[in-house]
Amino acid sequence: NFYEEHEDIKRLQYMDVIRLQNTMNIRVGGLKPPRPVCSFAHFSFDKLLMEAIRRSEYEQPTPIQAMAIPSALSGRDVLGIAKTGSGKTAAYLWPAIVHIMDQPDLKAGEGPVAVVVVPTRELAIQVKIGDCFVHKFLIFRCSKKPKDSVKFIILMLFVHMEEAVSGNNLMNYKMREPKWLSGRIIDLVKMGATNFLRTTFLVFDEADRMFDMGFEAQVKSISDHVRPDRQCLMFSATFKQKVERLARDALVDPVRIVQGEVG
Ligand code: ADP
Ligand code: MG
16 A cells, blocks of 8 residues: 555656656756656645645646755755746745745844845835735745844845935844845945845846846856855846856856746
């Protein structure tokens, strides 16, 4: 009986791989990529997160999530290319939460554990607020950390410094909720508004748009400022040469996931 059950599981995993490769049109590269996880029930998230996913409108991971989440949870760097609307946010946000929860609390003066870099204010707001129950739940959970222990993602935007200072982003920094800071990130670090001392989870989202907007040098500079033992994930809707170049610089031995027909 046990043997039969075991065979079932093996068959299921095999089917998952085939389904990913054919139906979902996904190509995976890199050294020894982990198996895709095609059912939320098979994620090793904690109970509360699993419960939140169960109660959400999500039925199963999208292809990019099926491959990127187990890769990220296993500690690997990830390069994920999939078109807009394919569910890339959760593919990095959920592993980020798991990573954050695993870390010891921050001491005074230590910057965030996880940093998500996005090219526009709109995108930052979208990621921060989340458009679904699961994201809201996660934000709520991370907000319940003790005072001064701001571990949650800081979303940093590449807008002009004046805009950053005139907004209340810097003022809110001590509050017990997910933060975002705007402004040229390196300026913020120089000003002492934040630091990357404890940053061990770094995400670049919409990498292609960062380059379209001329932020290549800044992206490189952020990557160079964050400790080399960090885990780094990079997502993009298209696979441009500059994305590939940065991926080579910033990512170590990444799992490379390309889903669908991307430019
Ligand atoms: P991308 O960043 O790839 O453009 P998003 O992360 O913004 O995509 O997600 C696009 C939409 O799909 C959002 O409305 C999101 O809530 C929804 N979504 C994400 N993951 C799933 C899932 N597993 N099942 C159903 N809907 C999902
Ligand atoms: Mg996105």
